[in-house]
Amino acid sequence: MLSYIARRLLGMIPTLLIVVVIVFLFVHILPGDPARLVAGSDADEATINLIRKDLGLDLPLPQQFLRYVEDLSQGNLGHSLRTKRPVTQEISERFMPTLWLTVTSMAWSVLFGMGIGICSAVWRNRWPDRLGMTLAVSGISFPAFALGMILMQIFSVQFGWLPTVGADSWKHYILPSITLGAAVAAVMARFTRASFVEVIQEDFVRTARAKGLTETSVVFKHTLRNALIPVVTMMGLQFGFLLGGSIVVETVFNWPGLGRLLVDSVNQRDYPVIQGLVLMFSMEFILINLLVDVLYGAINPSIRYK
Known part of the structure; x- marks a missing residue:
């Protein structure tokens, strides 16, 4: 390894x-x-x-x-043309808000997306499947900026429950994470359903049921591990997209993260910051793909690397 x-x-x-x-x-x-x-x-x-x-x-x-x-x-990304500060300092100050927003969005989207996908696969072609896939299609089709503005209008303007801008407390993460993770949850639901439907029809699943195992044991002990390989691949890609593609959401919520920094840098033609951000996003995708490959071996012990 x-x-x-x-x-x-x-x-x-x-x-x-x-x-x-x-x-x-x-x-x-x-x-x-x-x-x-x-x-x-x-x-x-x-x-x-x-x-x-x-x-x-x-x-x-x-x-x-x-x-x-x-x-x-030499590890030098240059200095910002706007602020005259090192690019590494500019990026480091904005990195953690974006990382925590991405982790929060990914956590709930994976939880709900995989839950909806598993339920849709187990009860496929019945009302849970139709309801779950309707929600998934809606999540993919609805633009993130429109969802963000609707959530702000309802929960911030009308009810006054949640803040709209900033990243000072856990409440600030709720609306942006829902907005950012909605499309990911929809993709995870559809992908999990497709993977489960394929695995659940295999001979070893029918054998497990023939042995008298409960449906819960069949789904979570036998089917889940074998269906997770393609799901983990999609999960890693989606995490990379969230980390590097939160520009719209950060702009809508005025989030002090990397996406907003990239927009400001492009508008000001701040070459060093743009180059540093794009290189960082590229490195993130490469490392995430490596992590996904390593997770394959943890999920399925029969996979060995040479």
Whole structure:
């Protein structure tokens, strides 16, 4: 197992190099001059040229890339063009609110999504199945920003039960986590149902029932473990999407997280922060995929890594 993890970590290097190249080129294609934005609208051309030289934007693109790679190798993501602070500090201050929001959203969405999926599979083609899949389709189809505004209107404006902005207490997490996790719960419900329906028709399940085992034992002891492999794969992907794709929800609720930081950085053409965030999101997906592969062995002991 350790050798497998080591090989996977080494295999991340080419992927990260490709990501670095793509991110660097993409950010420099964005319209707008960051030097002009830093200098302000009233700055003259001489001032703008000085700022451009100070930022290294006057160098040819290959030299800018080599300087960027050299800084990355030293763990330096640069400094924000807006705040002049290190990019690592900008990201670290926003990371925990986004992480806890993602964990909260993932926890309830997995719990309810898998519960609905299992019930729909056990009672398939009956009213629990139809009700569960109707809820799942509704969760996938309804836009996150619209759901967030409806929840704010009902629970914050009309009833005054929950706050709408900020991340100061556990109450602040309720509405954003519901908004962020609704689509994930719907996907998990449909995916769990499909996996369970396939496994529950296998011969070993019929054998377990023929031995006189209770339906609860058949579902949770025999069917669940075998059906979890594809579900865990989807769970890992959804967690990565939540962690890196909470931009809309963080904007709606003015959440002090990474998604809001990315939006502000794109609007201000803050190249170093954009590059740092995209690289971090890419690293998260790679590590999550590695964790999912390791979990396969924990769920199904028959899986061995060489």
